[in-house]
Amino acid sequence: MERVYNFSAGPAVLPEAVLKQAAEELFIYKNTGMSVMEMSHRSQDFIDIITEAEANLRKLMNVPDNYKILFLQGGAHTQFSMVPLNLMKNKKADFLTTGSWAKKALKEAKKYLNVNEVCSSEDKMFSYIPNLDNLNFDPNADYVHICENNTIYGTKYNELPDTNGIDLVSDMSSCILSEPIDVNKYALIYAGAQKNIGPAGTTIVIIRKDLITKDYPDYTPLMLQYKTHADKDSMFNTPPTYGIYMCGLVFKHLLNNGGVEAIYEHNKEKAGLLYDYLDQSKLFKPTVEKKDRSLMNVTFNSGNEELNKKFISEAKENGLVNLKGHRSVGGMRASIYNAMPLNAVKALVAFMKKFEEENL
C-alpha cells in the first residue's frame, strides 16, 4: 500500500527520510549488534544518542546555556501539574484561556495555586486570540501561562503578552520548531513530541535553570520535580529511549535542511496555499480570525454537516486522511506540521477545488 497524506493533529506525520533511516537501523543500530529499543539507557551508545539529540535541539532553537533541556514522559498533561508544583512561590498564577488545552492547564494548576484568568476567548468558541494590551497581570504571580498554538481551534499567538517581567510559561505542543522564537522570552517551554518532533511518549521541557533549584513541599512526587530529572540529565530513571532516538533523528533532519528558519518558510508557504484558497472559496470557510491563524492547524467548515461528512469521506478515498475537526468543534481541520510535504497541501487544495465544483 502507498503512504497516504496524513493530516492528523497528533500523533502526526513524520519526515519520510527519518522513518526510512529508523527502519534501516531498527534491527541493528550502527555497530552495536542490537536495536536502540534493546539498549541499556546507561550504555555509551545511548548516552551518545541523547547527548546529540539535546545538543541539536539546543542548536535548532538557539537555547541559551542558562536553560536546561529535559526529555521526560507523561505528555503535556503531566506538565499541567509539574509547572505549578515546581514554580509555586506565592502560590498564584495568571492564565490566558485560548482553548481547551489552556483551560485544562488552568484547571490542574487550580489544585495547587490561586489561579487568575486574565482573559478568555471562549465567548466565540476560541476562534481568536484576545487583545493582549492592558491585561491585568498580578505582580505577585509566580508565572503566566499560555498555550501558544491552539491545536483544536487553529489559532496561534503572533505576539507574546507583555507580562511586566513575570515568568512566561508556554505550551508549545503543536508549534515547537515550526518557526524561530527567542527562548529568552520564556521561563519554561513544554511540548509533547507527538506533533512536530517524534512519536508519542517523549515530552520536551526547556526550563530556565534558576527555576530548578528550589525547595519542594514534602508531598511533591519525586518524578514530578524538575530537579530530579535535571540533576541526572533526563536519566534519573529509564527514559523513553526509542522516542528520544527518533526525536534525535528529526532534529538532525531539520538541521540538515536549513534549520527552523527554513522550515518556517516552508510552513508559511504551505499554510498560505491553503488559506488563500479558503479565503476565496464559496463552499469552505476558514473558522478563525485572520490575524490569529495557526500555521500548523488549519480549521474550516462548509457550514453543512452532511457536506462536511461527504468531504471527509471522499477525501479519505483520495488518500487525504484525518481531516475531521476535533469532536468539540466539528467541521474540518488539516494539521500541516513540519513534516507535511508541500505536495500534500497542493493535493488537498486541488481536491477541495474539485469538491467545491461538484457540490456547490
Ligand SMILES: Cc1ncc(COP(=O)(O)O)c(C=O)c1O
Ligand atoms: C496544545 C496542546 N497541549 C496539550 C496537549 C495534550 O498533550 P498530551 O496528550 O501529550 O498530554 C495537546 C494534545 O493534543 C495539545 O495539542
